[in-house]
Structure formats: C-alpha cells, structure tokens
Amino acid sequence: MARARQERAEITRQAILHGAAIAFDRAGFDGTSLSDVVRHAGVTKGALYFHFQSKEALARTLMDEQFQVSQDVPAIEDPGLQTAIDLTHQMAFGLRTNVRIRAGIRLVVEFGSFTRPDPAPYNTWIETSITCLAPAQERGDLLPSLNVKDVSTFLVGAFTGIQVTSHVRTGRDDLHARVVDLWNLVLPGIVPADRISRFDPAGSPECRAELALPA
Numbered sequence: 771m772a773r774a775r776q777e778r779a780e781i782t783r784q785a786i787l788h789g790a791a792i793a794f795d796r797a798g799f800d801g802t803s804l805s806d807v808v809r810h811a812g813v814t815k816g817a818l819y820f821h822f823q824s825k826e827a828l829a830r831t832l833m834d835e836q837f838q839v840s841q842d843v844p845a846i847e848d849p850g851l852q853t854a855i856d857l858t859h860q861m862a863f864g865l866r867t868n869v870r871i872r873a874g875i876r877l878v879v880e881f882g883s884f885t886r887p888d889p890a891p892y893n894t895w896i897e898t899s900i901t902c903l904a905p906a907q908e909r910g911d912l913l914p915s916l917n918v919k920d921v922s923t924f925l926v927g928a929f930t931g932i933q934v935t936s937h938v939r940t941g942r943d944d945l946h947a948r949v950v951d952l953w954n955l956v957l958p959g960i961v962p963a964d965r966i967s968r969f970d971p972a973g974s975p976e977c978r979a980e981l982a983l984p985a
Contacts, residue, residue, distance in 0.1 A: 783821045786811045787835075790828045791873035799829055799880050832874040833881070833891060839864055839871070840898045851911050851961070852969050854902040855953055856977040858929055862945045863981045865933055879934065892930075896922045911968070912960055921960055928952055946972075946983060 789811025793802040804825055808815050822828045839860050843849060864871035881888040899922035906912050912921070932952055936945040953971030961969065973983060 779821075782813055782817050785813055786818055786821055786828070787831060787870065789813070791832055791870040794829065794832065794873040794877055795869050799825070799877055829877045829881070832870060833877050834874070835870050836861070836864070836874045836878070836891070837894060840895075843898060843901060848905065849902045850906040850909065851903065852974050854899055854906075854925070855969060855971060856973050857898070857902070858925075858949050858952070859946060859973040859977055859981060859983065861929070862933065862942075862949050863983075865937075866942050866945060875933070879930070892926055895926045899925055910962065911965055913962060916960060925956070928956075 786807065789809070790802075790807045792810045793806040796802075797806070802825070804815065804818060807825075807828065808818055811818070822831070840857060843853065843857070846853060861871075865875060878888075878891045881891075896919070900918055903912060903918045903922055907914065907916065907918055912918070929949070929952065932948045933942065933945060936942045936948050950971045953969075957966050957969060957971065972978065973981070978984070
C-alpha cells in the first residue's frame with residue numbers, strides 16, 4: 771500500500787511539473803499563475819501545494835532539469851572537446867523536443883535578468899565545460915595559452931545567445947545549424963591547426979545517431 775501511494779504521488783508530481791513546463795514555456799514566470807499550472811497538469815491546487823510550496827519552487831525544479839543533459843559527463847572516461855561539442859547538440863535537441871528543458875531554459879534566462887539575477891545555472895554549465903576542456907588542453911587539443919575557464923564562459927554565453935536568437939527567428943528550427951556555425955568559427959581559434967580535423971562541429975557519429983541528426 772505504501773509503495774502504491776508513493777507511485778501515485780510521483781505520477782502526480784510529474785504531472786504537475788509537466789503542466790508547469792507547458793505554462794512557463796508559453797507565458798514565462800511572471801505570466802504564469804498557479805491556476806494555469808493546475809489546469810495544464812489536471813490536478814487540484816491541494817495536490818500542487820502538497821508537492822510544491824510556491825511557484826518559485828516549481829520554477830527552480832524545472833530549471834534544474836536542464837542538467838539531465840550533462841548528467842552522464844562525470845562517468846565518461848576521457849571527456850574532451852568533442853564531448854563539449856556533443857553536449858551543445860544534446861542541449862539544442864532538448865530545447866527543440868522537450869518542453870520541460872525548454873521551460874527550464876526560459877526560466878534561467880528570465881531569472882538571469884536584471885530584476886531577478888541568478889548566475890548559478892550558468893556557473894554550473896561553465897564548470898561542466900571546464901570538466902571537458904581541461905583534459906582536452908592537457909592532451910594538446912586546446913592551445914596551451916588559453917584559459918580554460920575563460921573559453922568555457924565564452925561558450926556558455928555564446929550558446930545562450932544563439933539559442934535565444936534561434937528561438938526568436940525560427941522557433942529553434944535552425945538551432946543545430948547555428949551550433950555547427952558556432953563550432954566552425956570557434957575551433958580555429960582554440961585548437962592547434964593540425965588537430966582541428968579530429969573534431970566534428972556537427973557532433974560525433976554516436977551523438978548524431980542518438981539524436982537522429984543528419985551526418
């Protein structure tokens with residue numbers, strides 16, 4: 771009985787998060803009410819408050835879901851530059867196909883504004899990038915003169931701008947192409963010339979197969 775109750779509670783919690791993602795994705799944090807969340811989730815307000823004390827608690831949970839994209843990085847035996855490239859395509863795919871990731875990223879952008887600044891999600895992605903690029907530099911895949919943290923900070927800012935621009939211009943239909951542009955432009959500035967051919971701006975074969983991206 772206790773296990774069945776736990777399973778039902780988790781189903782309700784996931785329904786609330788999905789309903790909140792739909793609402794936040796459409797109207798943003800300020801434009802979404804808890805009544806909107808309840809309507810999209812198909813639950814009662816009592817059920818919502820049982821799982822989440824406030825709208826901000828809901829938003830914070832969705833903001834954290836974006837890091838599911840990078841959750842396997844610590845288990846990679848030899849992360850490197852191609853790992854970072856693949857992560858940008860995996861995030862692009864998530865933004866195009868997963869409303870919860872899309873809502874979480876919209877909330878990150880909103881919470882990173884002047885009125886509600888929160889650098890934490892950006893800092894987390896910067897640290898993830900460093901995890902990939904520091905070993906790459908040790909192997910000689912990044913120019914030794916570069917500061918890996920500076921490169922990572924630039925990449926996170928560049929991807930953020932690219933995805934927002936892609937959203938506004940094409941509904942993110944061209945996001946993977948714009949990510950390829952990013953890497954085509956960046957690689958010559960950070961990788962020794964004789965090693966550039968080792969890296970694919972369109973993603974590794976495994977990444978492209980996983981996301982069903984064209985070769």
